Amino acid sequence: MSQVLILVDSVGGQVSKSTGELATFGSRLGSVTAVVFEPALAAQLNGFSIANVVVVTGVDTSKYSPAPVAEALAQLITSKSATALLVTSSARGKEIAGMVAVISNSGLITDAIDVDADRITTQSVFGGGTTVHSAVTTPTAVITMRSNSIEVVAGSGTPTQEEFAPTISEAAKLAVVNSTEPAVKGGRPELTEASIVVSGGRGTNGDFKPIEALADVLGAAVGASRAATDAGWYPHTHQVGQTGKTVSPQLYVACGISGAIQHRAGMQTSKLIVAVNKDPEAPIFELSDFGVVGDLFNVLPVATAAITAKKA
Amino acid sequence: MKIAVCVKQVPDSWAEKKMSGQVLDRAGVDAVLNDLDEYAVEEALRIVEAHSPTKEAGEGSGHTITLISMGPERATEAIRKALSMGADNAIHISDDALAGSDALATSLVLAKVISTEGFDLVICGTESTDARMSVVPAMLAQRLGWAALTFAGSVIVEPENSKVLIARSTEFGVENMSAAFPVVVSVNEKINEPRYPSFKGIMAAKKKTITAKSLSDLGIAASAVGASAAWSSVKDSLLRPARSSGIKVEDSGDGGNQLAAFLAEKRVI
Ligand SMILES: Cc1cc2nc3c(=O)[nH]c(=O)nc-3n(C[C@H](O)[C@H](O)[C@H](O)COP(=O)(O)OP(=O)(O)OC[C@H]3O[C@@H](n4cnc5c(N)ncnc54)[C@H](O)[C@@H]3O)c2cc1C
Ligand SMILES: Cc1cc2nc3c(=O)[nH]c(=O)nc-3n(C[C@H](O)[C@H](O)[C@H](O)COP(=O)(O)OP(=O)(O)OC[C@H]3O[C@@H](n4cnc5c(N)ncnc54)[C@H](O)[C@@H]3O)c2cc1C
Numbered sequence: 001m002s003q004v005l006i007l008v009d010s011v012g013g014q015v016s017k018s019t020g021e022l023a024t025f026g027s028r029l030g031s032v033t034a035v036v037f038e039p040a041l042a043a044q045l046n047g048f049s050i051a052n053v054v055v056v057t058g059v060d061t062s063k064y065s066p067a068p069v070a071e072a073l074a075q076l077i078t079s080k081s082a083t084a085l086l087v088t089s090s091a092r093g094k095e096i097a098g099m100v101a102v103i104s105n106s107g108l109i110t111d112a113i114d115v116d117a118d119r120i121t122t123q124s125v126f127g128g129g130t131t132v133h134s135a136v137t138t139p140t141a142v143i144t145m146r147s148n149s150i151e152v153v154a155g156s157g158t159p160t161q162e163e164f165a166p167t168i169s170e171a172a173k174l175a176v177v178n179s180t181e182p183a184v185k186g187g188r189p190e191l192t193e194a195s196i197v198v199s200g201g202r203g204t205n206g207d208f209k210p211i212e213a214l215a216d217v218l219g220a221a222v223g224a225s226r227a228a229t230d231a232g233w234y235p236h237t238h239q240v241g242q243t244g245k246t247v248s249p250q251l252y253v254a255c256g257i258s259g260a261i262q263h264r265a266g267m268q269t270s271k272l273i274v275a276v277n278k279d280p281e282a283p284i285f286e287l288s289d290f291g292v293v294g295d296l297f298n299v300l301p302v303a304t305a306a307i308t309a310k311k312a
Numbered sequence: 313m314k315i316a317v318c319v320k321q322v323p324d325s326w327a328e329k330k331m332s333g334q335v336l337d338r339a340g341v342d343a344v345l346n347d348l349d350e351y352a353v354e355e356a357l358r359i360v361e362a363h364s365p366t367k368e369a370g371e372g373s374g375h376t377i378t379l380i381s382m383g384p385e386r387a388t389e390a391i392r393k394a395l396s397m398g399a400d401n402a403i404h405i406s407d408d409a410l411a412g413s414d415a416l417a418t419s420l421v422l423a424k425v426i427s428t429e430g431f432d433l434v435i436c437g438t439e440s441t442d443a444r445m446s447v448v449p450a451m452l453a454q455r456l457g458w459a460a461l462t463f464a465g466s467v468i469v470e471p472e473n474s475k476v477l478i479a480r481s482t483e484f485g486v487e488n489m490s491a492a493f494p495v496v497v498s499v500n501e502k503i504n505e506p507r508y509p510s511f512k513g514i515m516a517a518k519k520k521t522i523t524a525k526s527l528s529d530l531g532i533a534a535s536a537v538g539a540s541a542a543w544s545s546v547k548d549s550l551l552r553p554a555r556s557s558g559i560k561v562e563d564s565g566d567g568g569n570q571l572a573a574f575l576a577e578k579r580v581i
Contacts, residue, residue, distance in 0.1 A: 011483060065487065067453075067460065090483060091438075091446060091463055098447030101416060102454040107543030108415055110445045120547065125443075130331055132549040141544075174459035175491045178477075183485040190483070196580070218581065226501075236465070236481050236502060242441065243348070243501045251580050265444075272578060274571065286557050290574045294563025302568025307581055310572060 002030030002083040005076055006050075007069075007096065008041055009088050015044040017193045018088040018145075020152035023048040025145055027155070028117050029084050034159070035076060037061050037069065042161055049155035054164050062180070066092055067172035070099035075166045077104050077140050084119060089144040089246070090192060097144045107136035111246070113149040113269075124269050146269075147192045148248050183237055191221045191238060196251045197267070199223035199240055203256015203277065203296055206233045210300035211255055217307050223247065223267075225257045241266035255296045259284030276300065313363070313375045313471050316431045317356050317399060318422060318452075319349040321383050321390035322442040331549040334539065335412050336442060338384070345390035348437025348499070350506040353379070353394045355499050356435050357507075359469045369398045376400045378429065382410065382421050388522060396509035396517035403429070407527045412539025415443075419451035421537060424530045427456060432493040433476065438463055438500045449498035459491030462498040 004026040009016040019034070026032040027049035034050045036042055038061075042053045054076060059068045073096065077085060085100060087093040089111045101108035114122035119141050123132045136143075191197065198220045200211040208222070215222045224234035226241060240247055242262040252270035257263060259275070259282055267273070268287060275288040276296045285291045292299050324342040331337060356377045357369050364373035379394050379402035381387050391402045405421055413421070426434055439446040453460030461467075464478035474493040479486055480500075509517070527534055535541060561570050575581045 065489070066450075070454070092482060094446045095450040095460070095462055098415065098419075098445075098450040099454045099460075101447075102419065102451050105543075108445075108447065109544050110447060126330070130549055130551055132331065133547045134544050135547055136544045138543045171457045175461055175489055175495075177487050177489050179488045180484060181486040181488075183483070192483075230502075237483070237485075242444075243438065251575070251578075265441075272580065274574070276567075276571070280560075280562075285560055288560070289558035289578075290571065291558070291560040292563050292567040292571055293560060294567045298565070299563050299567045299571065302565075303571040304568070306569045306572035307575065310576055310581055 003080045004030045004032050005073065005080065005082045005085045006032055006034050007073065007085070007087045007093070008034050008036045008045070009090070009093070010038065010041055011190060013038070013040060015041050016088065016190070018147045019045070020048050021147065021150050022086045022088065022145060023050050023155065024150050024153045025115050026084070026086050027153070028115065029119060033080060033082075035073065046158050047154055049153060050159045053159045053161045055161065057163050057165050059166065059168060063177055064173050064175065065177050066096045067099060067175065068168045070096050070103060071168055071172050072164070072166035073100050074103035076164060077106070082140055084141045084143060087142070087144045089146045094144050097142050101142045104140055104142070105138065106140040106142045107138045108142045109134055109136060110144045111146050112143050113146050115143060115145070146246070146248055148195065148250070188215060189219070189221045191223055191240070191245050192247055194221035194247070195249050196220035196253075197223045197240070197247050197249045197270075198253040198255065199225065199257060199267075200228055200234070200255050201225035201257030202227035202231075204228060204233065206231065208234060210297060210304070214253065214300050214304045217304050217311070218251075220253075225263050254284050255300060257284055258282050259287070313360070313433060313469070314431045315356050315359065315375065315377045316380050316426060316429070316434045317349070317352050317377060317394070318434065318436045318448070319353065319379050319381045319390060319394050320346045320440050321381065321387040322346045322440055330551060331546075334546040334549070343386060343389065345393045346437055346440045348439060348441070348501060349394070350397070351499050351501055351503055352435045352437045353397050353399055354504045354506040355467055357398045358504060359467070363469070363471050370400060378403060378431070380422060380425050381405070382418060391522055392517050393509065395520045396513040397507060398513060401520055402522045403525060404522050405525045405530070407534070409527055409534035409538045412542060413537050414542040414544055415445055415447050415451060416543055417537040417541060419448055419455055421530065421532060422448070423452050423455035424532060425525070426452065428530070432474070433469065434494070434496045436496065436498040438498045449496050453496040456494070456496070459495045461489050461491055461495055464497055464499050465502045467497060467499065467503065
């Protein structure tokens with residue numbers, strides 16, 4: 001049976017939700033080996049379609065980022081004769097994937113939303129306007145998968161576990177992380193993983209309270225337009241768009257956001273789009289399934305109360 | 313310092329983009345300098361200005377900024393734009409055999425130019441607006457055996473120490489990173505505000521040298537690049553029907569309730 005590697009992501013010691021999605025895609029291609037760089041994560045991998053867990057030892061991922069991870073993965077591809085490596089489509093994931101592709105002479109596909117048993121990938125490009133199917137012709141395919149693209153299928157049993165000590169080159173240690181200021185973690189889900197995202201723009205005028213209140217009643221992550229992050233109203237890590245995060249949740253709620261092309265680039269493939277904007281001509285309405293023309297400071301509190309009532 | 317900036321010509325992000333067979337139809341749309349690459353050029357100019365005795369880029373600064381671009385003949389338009397901002401000269405790799413190159417071939421060609429010319433610092437944008445892969449800078453560093461300092465929101469260069477420091481925000485927070493020359497840096501749009509070319513800059517750009525290079529100039533076999541060598545190939549592409557706009561209601565006190573009712577109908581709540 002073909003061997004497939006998946007790179008397990010984590011934030012704050014917790015395995016990311018995308019791990020289950022990678023395992024589900026991976027199990028279509030062969031037997032899934034999950035690769036972790038923190039031993040403590042291995043115990044969190046039961047119940048997925050994962051046959052084996054490799055714990056990589058001796059790599060300080062907090063000091064050197066991300067070249068040593070790429071070298072370790074490339075060596076595992078060789079030792080397992082893996083036919084595919086699946087990684088989450090985050091900034092870091094894509095960078096690692098690019099490096100692995102170079103080291104292992106493998107074809108690379110980024111931002112896939114699907115992959116079938118024959119390694120044919122589906123990408124949604126140009127802001128969701130075009131669907132592309134591609135094939136990788138090299139023995140190993142390196143593919144980054146966009147979050148929220150598949151329902152996780154649970155697996156049974158406990159995966160086997162092994163350790164792997166890669167050889168890390170000096171070149172991989174040239175870029176050094178001197179310090180990290182950890183992201184302030186609220187109780188909300190991670191932006192790219194959330195099934196619902198509520199975003200605010202310039203129309204909030206700096207007041208994100210109604211956005212956060214709606215997000216919390218929906219169990220959603222909070223996003224922001226560039227106008228809002230540039231003004232310092234919300235952290236840059238929450239920016240949605242061309243130069244921010246790309247999200248594709250079940251539901252995206254845009255509040256006080258005009259719908260500039262650079263913003264659309266990060267949210268256009270959301271399954272349902274809802275907009276609240278006081279300008280009836282705002283371009284965001286062109287792609288909204290449901291739009292409310294009105295002041296977000298009036299509309300959102302009413303919506304939040306109504307949703308709370310429906311949930312009760 | 314010898315600084316290179318990698319610039320790509322892309323279809324205008326406002327234009328309708330579509331595939332023509334297996335590749336992006338680039339002929340039918342207006343082409344522009346990739347947005348993010350303007351920020352890369354601007355950052356290179358600011359770095360030079362900060363370390364120039366004349367406080368200006370160009371001759372007399374003691375530093376050079378060379379643009380590197382791989383793309384069809386037409387890409388000279390985007391190169392001229394970046395030259396008019398103030399870069400000193402450019403290398404344009406153009407060859408019919410390059411059509412349809414994947415990211416691996418693109419990084420192979422760019423890395424060959426960089427290693428042949430020799431630079432202290434290579435600056436890229438974080439992503440191109442057409443393919444949006446965000447991989448070329450990391451691939452370049454990997455091929456060159458250089459440090460990669462990517463997704464930078466701020467850059468400080470210390471030429472006297474041959475050192476580059478960046479801050480970048482990731483899923484994990486803000487990372488402060490550093491490395492010694494030679495380094496590949498990629499920059500995001502928070503880093504600066506790109507200048508508009510001045511009239512003087514536009515005139516000066518007309519006289520600046522764009523060196524054309526073919527694959528044989530670089531010693532790369534045509535069979536190593538282009539669509540036929542691509543390790544990933546497009547099988548087909550379909551135009552998805554445009555998202556049609558849905559229901560739109562005017563709020564007169566009840567808009568929030570209607571919104572909640574819509575979500576309930578769609579079973580989101
Ligand atoms: C290289 C580059 C990269 C970029 N990357 C991104 C990116 O990643 N993400 C991004 O978002 N943008 C990005 N942009 C910026 C983008 O072009 C827009 O400027 C930005 O998205 C505008 O943000 P906005 O919609 O919040 O603000 P505006 O365009 O100013 O829109 C504000 C909207 O709020 C509405 N409004 C005002 N008050 C209220 C109220 N009380 N109630 C309801 N509605 C109200 C207004 O009618 C208006 O439609 C980028 C630009 C460039 C050049
Ligand atoms: C819709 C579409 C989908 C594609 N999918 C894939 C795929 O899945 N796999 C694959 O291998 N290829 C793919 N390609 C081909 C890919 O776009 C090119 O190989 C491209 O040169 C590299 O990717 P990018 O433009 O996304 O670069 P990015 O990595 O997003 O670019 C980052 C920076 O690298 C520099 N740079 C990139 N290209 C050039 C250049 N030609 N000249 C100078 N500097 C440059 C610029 O500074 C740029 O800001 C795709 C192309 C299209 C149009």
